[in-house]
Amino acid sequence: MRRHKTTKPMRRCIACRESKPQEELIRFVLKGQDPVVDTDGRAEGRGFYLCRSEECIRNAVKRKAFNRVCKRNLDEKEISSLIGQLSGSYQGGMDVKES
Numbered sequence: 001m002r003r004h005k006t007t008k009p010m011r012r013c014i015a016c017r018e019s020k021p022q023e024e025l026i027r028f029v030l031k032g033q034d035p036v037v038d039t040d041g042r043a044e045g046r047g048f049y050l051c052r053s054e055e056c057i058r059n060a061v062k063r064k065a066f067n068r069v070c071k072r073n074l075d076e077k078e079i080s081s082l083i084g085q086l087s088g089s090y091q092g093g094m095d096v097k098e099s
């Protein structure tokens with residue numbers, strides 16, 4: 001674990017509920033009720049965060065965490081397009097297809 005004395009803004013991952021520095025998380029914003037990946041961290045709107053880890057992304061999908069933050073049910077297509085946006089912004093790419 002790295003330790004810094006400077007206080008960084010901490011944000012909570014919607015999957016594991018752990019607070020982490022914002023730079024370690026992927027930021028999403030709600031456009032109306034549609035979640036989009038905020039690739040440069042500057043989009044306006046209500047944001048929520050997810051760890052840059054495949055595990056948390058899987059858990060968010062499995063526990064329907066996106067539904068909770070969007071306050072509606074996202075269908076599978078919407079979830080998979082969201083995950084698709086992620087693989088572009090996540091370094092190294094990722095594959096979160098259900099096997």
Ligand SMILES: [Zn+2]
Pocket residue numbers: 013014015016017018050051056
């Ligand atoms: Zn997490």
